[in-house]
Amino acid sequence: MAKQLREYTWDEVKNWLVIDSRVYDVTKFMSLHPGGAHVLSDKNVAGQDATDAFFALHRQEVLQRPQYSRLQIGTIKGEIALVKYAPEELSQVPYAEPSWLASGYFSPYYTENHRQFQKAMRKFFVEVVAPDAQACEDNGKRLSQAVVDKLAELNIIAMRFGPGKHLKGLTLMGGIVKPEEFDYFHESIVLAELGRLGTRGYYDGFLAGDTIGLPPVLNFGSPEIQKMVVPDVLQGKKFICLAITEAFAGSDVSGLQTYAYKDGNDWVINGTKKWITNGMFADWFTTGCRTDTGFTVILIPRIEGVETRPIKTGYSPTAGTAFVTFDNVRVPLSHTLGGEGKGMNVILSNFNHERWMMCCVMLRTQRLIVEECLKWSQQRQVFGKPLNAQAVIRNKLALMISRVEAAQNWLENITYQMNHSYKEQSDKLAGPIGFLKQFATRTGRATAGDATLIFGGRGITTTGMGKLIENYHRGSPFDAILGGAEDVLGDLGVRQAMKKMPKNARL
Numbered sequence: 001m002a003k004q005l006r007e008y009t010w011d012e013v014k015n016w017l018v019i020d021s022r023v024y025d026v027t028k029f030m031s032l033h034p035g036g037a038h039v040l041s042d043k044n045v046a047g048q049d050a051t052d053a054f055f056a057l058h059r060q061e062v063l064q065r066p067q068y069s070r071l072q073i074g075t076i077k078g079e080i081a082l083v084k085y086a087p088e089e090l091s092q093v094p095y096a097e098p099s100w101l102a103s104g105y106f107s108p109y110y111t112e113n114h115r116q117f118q119k120a121m122r123k124f125f126v127e128v129v130a131p132d133a134q135a136c137e138d139n140g141k142r143l144s145q146a147v148v149d150k151l152a153e154l155n156i157i158a159m160r161f162g163p164g165k166h167l168k169g170l171t172l173m174g175g176i177v178k179p180e181e182f183d184y185f186h187e188s189i190v191l192a193e194l195g196r197l198g199t200r201g202y203y204d205g206f207l208a209g210d211t212i213g214l215p216p217v218l219n220f221g222s223p224e225i226q227k228m229v230v231p232d233v234l235q236g237k238k239f240i241c242l243a244i245t246e247a248f249a250g251s252d253v254s255g256l257q258t259y260a261y262k263d264g265n266d267w268v269i270n271g272t273k274k275w276i277t278n279g280m281f282a283d284w285f286t287t288g289c290r291t292d293t294g295f296t297v298i299l300i301p302r303i304e305g306v307e308t309r310p311i312k313t314g315y316s317p318t319a320g321t322a323f324v325t326f327d328n329v330r331v332p333l334s335h336t337l338g339g340e341g342k343g344m345n346v347i348l349s350n351f352n353h354e355r356w357m358m359c360c361v362m363l364r365t366q367r368l369i370v371e372e373c374l375k376w377s378q379q380r381q382v383f384g385k386p387l388n389a390q391a392v393i394r395n396k397l398a399l400m401i402s403r404v405e406a407a408q409n410w411l412e413n414i415t416y417q418m419n420h421s422y423k424e425q426s427d428k429l430a431g432p433i434g435f436l437k438q439f440a441t442r443t444g445r446a447t448a449g450d451a452t453l454i455f456g457g458r459g460i461t462t463t464g465m466g467k468l469i470e471n472y473h474r475g476s477p478f479d480a481i482l483g484g485a486e487d488v489l490g491d492l493g494v495r496q497a498m499k500k501m502p503k504n505a506r507l
């Protein structure tokens with residue numbers, strides 16, 4: 001039964017704490033307080049309005065934790081709380097939401113259905129995913145099966161492969177959107193809500209392996225292979241990953257050494273793979289192999305001869321990043337995806353969607369960082385004034401807002417093109433998506449640097465006020481490397497443009 005809260009007058013609360021009109025009995029908590037006991041009995045704090053003192057040092061969510069919320073014994077008579085904890089609602093902080101969600105702004109791209117979908121998706125991410133994200137980011141465990149089961153129930157796993165045949169007959173998000181109406185803006189909304197959690201390792205742990213490992217099966221697998229793999233992955237019963245990079249070679253696919261040779265009706269595979277996202281818990285490995293006829297992609301189940309061990313990266317082990325070894329692994333020839341020697345085609349066809357997904361997530365996290373900085377620079381007092389009274393801080397805010405707004409507008413433009421001409425993607429979209437990812441990762445790291453300076457010591461601390469800044473600063477270099485290194489992608493865009501230069505173009 002919920003505790004009965006009483007109303008108090010200021011005279012009655014001399015020994016207690018009052019934060020935003022809520023009265024807390026901290027008598028027993030004092031000696032346990034991580035910030036020390038005496039601060040709670042200080043004459044400017046105990047029995048006084050400690051709202052500003054509290055919010056200068058703690059995130060709102062501290063008071064939501066059950067062990068602390070139960071310290072509340074009542075409220076101050078006639079006063080109402082000003083600070084509202086409502087993470088599922090649209091933020092009213094300027095630029096904290098993309099303009100299509102900000103009141104008074106208009107967008108040519110989003111419909112009422114996208115808005116309804118966003119509302120439901122936010123609620124789902126806040127209520128179901130966020131607690132798991134924070135726990136796994138901290139303890140390094142893989143995302144919980146309970147969350148995977150929920151994702152499967154709402155068909156969110158299937159939605160992460162974009163619009164297409166795989167959605168046919170499914171009820172998406174309880175029926176909010178019909179499979180035939182689901183478009184890339186819907187998918188971008190799922191990704192944005194994930195990015196808004198601000199937990200970079202968990203984002204990759206959140207089935208990123210499925211999103212890049214399954215498309216080669218969906219697009220190039222035989223009907224038998226698809227039957228064996230696709231339903232289980234979409235229902236969250238099995239997991240798949242993409243195993244291309246090696247210690248020997250990354251983007252330079254010709255340098256890969258994992259070798260597959262034919263023996264009767266089987267491939268026999270030997271080699272190693274490195275930096276394989278979700279490899280630690282994958283049941284299937286969509287694997288790039290050198291074969292006698294060139295580069296071939298082969299689907300390898302976790303069977304005898306397959307070993308995975310964790311790689312310690314700079315972000316949370318919840319991503320399941322693995323070093324994979326294949327030791328005389330035997331799989332039927334029918335596990336070839338896209339034909340023998342035609343692996344390059346399979347891999348290239350994956351890239352645009354992967355890079356676009358990364359842009360959706362990382363730009364939403366970048367926007368979250370802008371929101372954090374706007375809030376912090378308003379509430380933090382330095383030299384007797386809010387931090388945002390300093391022109392150097394406002395200058396940083398100006399640049400970070402401009403960067404994320406520019407990238408968001410570009411992202412929406414590209415998403416619109418994807419809705420209309422996805423088939424022409426390799427021709428029309430590979431270059432722009434490469435440029436956008438380069439831009440988003442550069443701006444991301446610039447914003448991470450600025451945000452760290454705004455937050456100072458808190459920006460390099462994994463808990464407390466600046467924890468999201470610290471996570472972003474540590475995680476944003478991953479965006480610049482995974483899915484294609486930043487400078488390589490810029491170069492790709494220019495090379496694509498060069499191919500299209502009219503031969504007769506002259507100054």
Ligand code: HEM
Pocket residue numbers: 017024026033034035036039040045050053054057058059062063068071463464465
């Ligand atoms: C019910 C009231 C309070 C609760 C539940 C509480 C809880 C906490 C917690 C959990 C932390 C660890 C850091 C974090 O997770 O953010 C912390 C740190 C701290 N608290 Fe409190 N606190 C309360 C009130 C206050 C008040 C009124 C003050 C003083 C003005 C205060 C001063 C501090 C300080 C100085 C730190 C260390 C901050 C840092 O490391 O940056 N706390 N508190």
